[in-house]
Amino acid sequence: MLEKGCISSIQFYMVSLMIVLGTYIIYVPSLSIRFGGRDAWLSPIVAGGIGLAVMLTMVVLNNYFPKQTPIEYLQTIFGKWLGSIFGAYLIWVVLKLFAIIMREVADFTVTAALPRTPPEIITLLMLLVVLYVTRKGIEVICRFTQFVVIIELIQIVASVLLLASKDLDFAHLTPLFENGTGPLLRSSFLVSGWTGELFLAGFFLPFIRVKHGTVKSAFWSVITLTALLFIPIFFVIGVFGDVLGSRMLFGLYEVARYISIAEFLERLDPIVMGSWIMFVFCKLIIFCYAASLGLAQLLRFSDYRPMVSIVCVVAFTMNEQLFVNQGDLTYYFSTAHPPFVFLIEIIFPLLILFTAMLRQKWKGESHAQP
Amino acid sequence: MRSFPFIQRLKKRSKDALKDLSRSDSLHTEGSSDKPIQFIDRNLHINKDYLQTLFGQCSDIVIHEIQMINGMKLLLIKVDGLSDSSYFDELVLKPLMYGNGVNPQMGKHLLQSIEDFMQRFIPIGQTEIVTTLTDVISRTLTGETLILIDGYDEAIAVSAKKWEHRTPDEPSTEAVVRGPREGFVENIRINTALLRRRIRTPHLKMESMKIGRITKSDVVLAYIEGVVTDSVVDELRSRLKRIDTDGIIDSGYLQEFIEDEPYSFFPQIQETERPDTAAAHLLEGRCVVLADGSPFALIAPINLWGALQANEDYYQRFMPATVIRWIRYVFTAIALLFPSLYIAITTFHQEMLPTNLILSLAAAREASPFPALVEALIMEITFEALREAGVRLPKSVGQAVSIVGALVIGQAAVQAGIVSAPMVIVVSITGIANFTIPRYSFALGIRMLRFPFMILAATFGLYGIVIGLIALIGHICSIRSLGVPYVTPIAPFNAAGIKDTLYRAPWFLMNRRPRTMGYQNSERIPKGQNPSPPNRLTGEKEDS
Numbered sequence: 078m079l080e081k082g083c084i085s086s087i088q089f090y091m092v093s094l095m096i097v098l099g100t101y102i103i104y105v106p107s108l109s110i111r112f113g114g115r116d117a118w119l120s121p122i123v124a125g126g127i128g129l130a131v132m133l134t135m136v137v138l139n140n141y142f143p144k145q146t147p148i149e150y151l152q153t154i155f156g157k158w159l160g161s162i163f164g165a166y167l168i169w170v171v172l173k174l175f176a177i178i179m180r181e182v183a184d185f186t187v188t189a190a191l192p193r194t195p196p197e198i199i200t201l202l203m204l205l206v207v208l209y210v211t212r213k214g215i216e217v218i219c220r221f222t223q224f225v226v227i228i229e230l231i232q233i234v235a236s237v238l239l240l241a242s243k244d245l246d247f248a249h250l251t252p253l254f255e256n257g258t259g260p261l262l263r264s265s266f267l268v269s270g271w272t273g274e275l276f277l278a279g280f281f282l283p284f285i286r287v288k289h290g291t292v293k294s295a296f297w298s299v300i301t302l303t304a305l306l307f308i309p310i311f312f313v314i315g316v317f318g319d320v321l322g323s324r325m326l327f328g329l330y331e332v333a334r335y336i337s338i339a340e341f342l343e344r345l346d347p348i349v350m351g352s353w354i355m356f357v358f359c360k361l362i363i364f365c366y367a368a369s370l371g372l373a374q375l376l377r378f379s380d381y382r383p384m385v386s387i388v389c390v391v392a393f394t395m396n397e398q399l400f401v402n403q404g405d406l407t408y409y410f411s412t413a414h415p416p417f418v419f420l421i422e423i424i425f426p427l428l429i430l431f432t433a434m435l436r437q438k439w440k441g442e443s444h445a446q447p
Numbered sequence: 448m449r450s451f452p453f454i455q456r457l458k459k460r461s462k463d464a465l466k467d468l469s470r471s472d473s474l475h476t477e478g479s480s481d482k483p484i485q486f487i488d489r490n491l492h493i494n495k496d497y498l499q500t501l502f503g504q505c506s507d508i509v510i511h512e513i514q515m516i517n518g519m520k521l522l523l524i525k526v527d528g529l530s531d532s533s534y535f536d537e538l539v540l541k542p543l544m545y546g547n548g549v550n551p552q553m554g555k556h557l558l559q560s561i562e563d564f565m566q567r568f569i570p571i572g573q574t575e576i577v578t579t580l581t582d583v584i585s586r587t588l589t590g591e592t593l594i595l596i597d598g599y600d601e602a603i604a605v606s607a608k609k610w611e612h613r614t615p616d617e618p619s620t621e622a623v624v625r626g627p628r629e630g631f632v633e634n635i636r637i638n639t640a641l642l643r644r645r646i647r648t649p650h651l652k653m654e655s656m657k658i659g660r661i662t663k664s665d666v667v668l669a670y671i672e673g674v675v676t677d678s679v680v681d682e683l684r685s686r687l688k689r690i691d692t693d694g695i696i697d698s699g700y701l702q703e704f705i706e707d708e709p710y711s712f713f714p715q716i717q718e719t720e721r722p723d724t725a726a727a728h729l730l731e732g733r734c735v736v737l738a739d740g741s742p743f744a745l746i747a748p749i750n751l752w753g754a755l756q757a758n759e760d761y762y763q764r765f766m767p768a769t770v771i772r773w774i775r776y777v778f779t780a781i782a783l784l785f786p787s788l789y790i791a792i793t794t795f796h797q798e799m800l801p802t803n804l805i806l807s808l809a810a811a812r813e814a815s816p817f818p819a820l821v822e823a824l825i826m827e828i829t830f831e832a833l834r835e836a837g838v839r840l841p842k843s844v845g846q847a848v849s850i851v852g853a854l855v856i857g858q859a860a861v862q863a864g865i866v867s868a869p870m871v872i873v874v875s876i877t878g879i880a881n882f883t884i885p886r887y888s889f890a891l892g893i894r895m896l897r898f899p900f901m902i903l904a905a906t907f908g909l910y911g912i913v914i915g916l917i918a919l920i921g922h923i924c925s926i927r928s929l930g931v932p933y934v935t936p937i938a939p940f941n942a943a944g945i946k947d948t949l950y951r952a953p954w955f956l957m958n959r960r961p962r963t964m965g966y967q968n969s970e971r972i973p974k975g976q977n978p979s980p981p982n983r984l985t986g987e988k989e990d991s
Contacts, residue, residue: 087940186910191795194907202907202914210921216932220924223938344799347909354913355920 079373079381082216084281086290091226092219092363093278093298097128098305099360100178101271102353103185105306106313106328108410113264115319116254118310121272123265125303127423128272129296134426135275136295139282141433147279148371154433161375168371170421172388174274175364176395177406179203182357183396184403189330189350200396204389207358211365211385215284218366222359233352237329237345238312240336245315268306270415273422275299280367326407365389485580491520491597497580498524508587516546520597524583529590531609538570539594539605561601569594573606585663610634615641618720618742620887626762627723635665635739641722642669642737646729650674656687658701658738662694665739666701669725674732674960674968679748679929683734698738698745705736705747708926712892715928717753718743724758730971732960734929748929752936752948754889755779760951769950775883782880783893786827787904787912789873790819795908814864820905822866826874827897829856834878935961 084092109117135147142150147167152160182203183196191199210221254261278295285291313328316335325331330349337343369384378384400406488494495510502508511523521543525532565574577583578601583593590608615637618630631638639653650672657663668687670680686705695701698718706715719725720742725735728746736745755775760768792799793808800808815822833852837845860866877897884890896919903911926933936944943959946952955976959969 085939088938091940190910191908199907199910202911206914206918206921209918210925213921213925217921217925220932220934220938221921223940224920224924224934227937227940341801343801347796347799351909351913351916354910355917358917 079370079379080215080284082214082284083286084215084219084284086285086287086294088219088223089278089281089285089291090294090298090301091223092281092359093132093275093295094226094230094302094305095222095356095359096274096277096363097271097302099356099358099363100181101306102309102329102349102356103327104181104407104410105268105271106309107322107325108407109264109267109310110314110319110323110328111411112267113260114256114323115250115252115314116258116261117264117319118250118307118314119253119261120264120268121303121306121310123262124268124272125299125306127265127269128275128302129299131273131275131423131426132278132295132299134430135279135282136292138279138426138430138433139291141437142283143288144283146283146370146374147276147429148374150433151429154429154436164371164375167421167425168368168375171277171364171368171371172392173395173399174418175361175368175388176392176399178357178361178364179392179396180400180406182354182361184406185327186350186354188403189327189346197397200393203358203361204393207361207365208385208389210358210362211369212382215281215366218362219281221362225355225359229352229355233349234308237333237336237349238308240338240345241312241316241332243338244332244335245312246318247315249314249316249318250311266419267411267415269423270418272299272302272306273418276422276426277363277367279426280370281363326403365392368392487578487580487583487595487600487602489598489600491522491595494580494595495522498522498583501584513540513544515543522595522597523592524587524595525592526587526590529608529610530592531607534609535571535592535605535607539568543568561596561599561603564596565603569603569605571605571607575604575606577602577604588663589665612637613742615722621719621721621724621758621885623757623759623762626759627721629722630720631722631725631737631742631744633740633742635667635737638722638737638742638744639667639669642726642729642735645722645726646671651729654684658687658690659692659694662696664695666695667737669729669735669737671729671732674730675734676732679931680734682929683736683747687736695738696740698736698741698743701736701738702745705745707928707930711922711926712896713751713923713926713933714754714886714888714892715747715749715926715933717746717749717886718888719746720744721758727758727761730960732968748927748931750928750931750935751923751933754886755884756947756951757885761954765951765953772951775885778880778883779893782877782884782890783896784900784912785877785880786823786873786897787900787915788909789869790823790901791904791908791912793819794905808869811869812867815867815870816865818905819870820901822870823873823901824898826856826866826870827877827901830874830878831894 106117109120113120138147138150142153145153148164151164151167154160155163179200183200186199187194187196210217282291282295309329312332313322313325316322316332317325317328322328330346330353333345333349336345365385365388366381369388370381372378372388373381373384376384400409485497488497491512495512498510502510507527509523509525509527513521513523515521523540525535561576565576577586577593582604583595583602586604587593590606590610592605592607594603594605596602612634613632615629615632617628621630629641631641642653643651648671652670652672654668656666656668658666666687668680668684683705687701690701690704692700692704702714702716702718703709708715717728719728722744725744725746728749729735733746733748736747738745756772757775760772763771793812797805812819817825829852833848833856836848837852840848857871861868861871881890881894884893900912900915903915905911907914923933924938932939935941936948941961944961946957947961955972955978958972958974960971
């Protein structure tokens with residue numbers, strides 16, 4: 078195998094949290110309110126179910142091929158040529174998501190903190206650090222994620238959410254299902270675009286050292302994730318209501334701005350910004366690692382490290398070319414993104430699983446016959 | 448003329464020996480196999496001439512020939528100042544020369560062997576027989592007194608060493624309010640004794656090795672067998688054995704050879720001047736390396752959090768210790784980030800501050816001619832220079848420096864309007880915060896890392912600081928100390944380790960050793976020792 082490191086199941090748990098949570102906090106709350114109105118805060122329940130399906134699909138696939146990443150077992154399942162084509166497509170998707178995340182960070186930083194800095198500089202600085210950490214290998218990536226989860230998640234939950242709970246108005250959250258279940262399903266469709274990203278766990282599952290904790294940590298990661306996804310939307314609706322909340326660009330960021338206690342503890346948005354950039358870094362590193370590892374496996378390299386810089390350069394160009402401006406990005410998220418990721422992140426893994434099962438069955442029969 | 452062939456042989460041999468000395472590899476402690484071993488000659492004069500040539504201009508080496516009462520010739524070799532002459536003379540020389548206990552009629556042949564001689568006439572416990580001249584030389588240089596006897600090809604090494612050293616007094620770098628006041632000294636024997644006195648078990652192993660081709664310094668690797676993970680000891684031992692250098696003057700030399708990631712601001716090996724700290728780490732399943740000539744012991748493997756824990760945390764009651772530990776965490780962050788946060792906020796994010804505060808800040812900064820970064824750099828570098836000046840200067844002059852520093856830099860610069868008053872406050876708080884870090888080498892790294900953060904803050908504001916922090920976290924997550932991840936109880940996560948990281952649990956609850964180091968014998972303190980009041984009716988303790 079290209080990667081010699083191994084991770085523990087608790088590290089896998091935290092990596093799975095970060096795969097989704099990274100970009101979720103800032104963009105999704107407002108977008109989901111735009112789709113689902115007042116009922117949007119329930120959408121993580123449905124989306125979490127979808128995430129669980131994706132996660133379990135990856136776990137079952139990992140049971141079939143314990144030491145292989147998706148790129149490798151695609152070639153086992155579909156044969157060398159078709160498998161490589163599917164693998165290349167998968168890598169392209171990961172690359173595109175990587176570029177989108179990068180764009181999100183750059184846009185957010187420019188809007189929220191540094192309005193006169195060119196976004197390219199911000200992205201380049203970010204990529205340098207991503208490059209540095211990704212090249213250190215899976216163990217460092219997981220430790221980094223763990224560090225950030227433990228330090229930052231506690232911080233963001235403790236500081237922002239506890240302080241903002243003063244401004245919560247539960248009247249904003251009712252009545253439920255005023256317009257039927259349609260809005261809820263629509264916002265769930267959007268949110269499942271993020272929970273579906275859990276298919277990336279397939280790149281980390283083969284490296285778990287002690288396998289028997291895998292299912293448990295995979296299951297609990299999705300459960301924890303659903304709870305964590307629920308909080309930001311809940312707070313945005315609770316503090317601002319659905320009308321105001323849907324018009325905002327960065328929901329939770331505005332919540333943090335809104336905090337004012339004793340005329341001294343106010344304007345906590347830099348804390349949110351700092352924590353969130355750390356979260357996004359975890360996600361960026363995870364995606365960059367998956368893309369470079371996959372690429373190296375597809376091209377049969379003996380080391381994934383040379384691929385990291387290639388992935389970074391390609392993603393940098395993609396992030397420049399994909400969107401014209403921030404409005405374009407938000408428009409993409411609310412129109413093309415959900416069906417695209419639904420197809421590739423949810424239908425595609427199920428398809429792989431189905432084929433693998435068929436193959437297994439066919440293989441079992443063929444073994445039985447002679 | 449009889450001695451002519453001997454002289455030829457002698458000259459050749461001493462020339463070889465000198466050549467050996469000048470050749471670097473023969474000075475290596477491990478001893479290269481191609482080096483000829485010089486055996487002791489039966490003829491005392493050959494040995495004497497050889498040694499005299501070898502120790503040519505060494506005025507401190509005493510090579511002294513004496514005659515026993517029965518006519519036997521002895522050759523004594525010792526280093527003046529390292530060997531205990533009066534003790535040796537009284538116990539060994541006097542009886543031999545004046546005949547106290549030696550039969551004057553006893554001829555040479557009556558001595559069966561050199562062992563026999565040693566057992567009968569050397570009333571000193573630590574004696575040993577050596578057979579090669581190389582050994583004679585190396586043992587002489589460690590302070591032992593060597594006795595060569597005419598007619599025998601063996602020598603006796605008598606360990607009568609004595610040299611001046613400090614008494615173990617309170618270490619100046621790691622002072623405590625409550626706790627033992629002994630410190631390591633430069634003498635390695637006293638240091639090992641200080642450890643042994645605290646840990647009285649045969650499982651406390653102290654492996655000795657000599658490092659340094661020229662200095663041949665004693666290095667001791669101490670660990671508690673059965674508690675420490677064997678692979679860690681093996682790794683440390685192999686790293687120590689791998690060192691090929693001309694000399695070890697301080698344990699700092701060793702440290703750079705055996706660290707996992709030398710290109711880092713974070714020390715992966717902790718140094719301590721306190722035997723109690725070293726003993727506590729030994730009990731946790733770590734290794735301690737002592738080097739002769741250095742009062743600083745090295746401890747490995749360590750983690751990041753260990754650098755923020757003082758030994759006094761464990762002597763004080765646990766609740767105040769926890770609070771103090773948290774103050775230390777917060778002030779470490781301040782020491783690293785406060786100047787850069789000040790720069791970022793005053794340059795990019797003024798809206799973050801409460802209105803009144805930003806008004807008074809702006810008023811104070813109005814007169815200042817420099818941008819915040821320049822101002823901060825001037826002040827921080829001046830502060831570093833003041834600190835450096837204060838360290839090296841004699842105490843009487845040092846006071847003058849602090850007066851000049853405080854008055855001229857602090858007062859005058861603000862009054863002259865060169866720097867703003869808030870900047871002085873920031874610099875002072877940063878300086879104080881840095882002193883809260885218990886480990887000097889770690890604090891030094893944090894001090895240096897301030898500067899890149901300040902530049903990042905001035906270029907990208909808070910975003911720059913966050914990027915810097917991310918790179919820093921990535922770095923500390925990637926380094927290891929003897930193979931143990933540097934941020935260990937947090938990442939990789941270990942719930943039991945949190946007891947000694949986020950807070951200091953009371954002793955009766957710290958049931959297990961740190962998992963990454965001492966898992967062989969993981970139970971440290973059996974459960975159920977919480978103190979509780981006695982049940983008055985039965986007189987027995989309540990079950991906890």
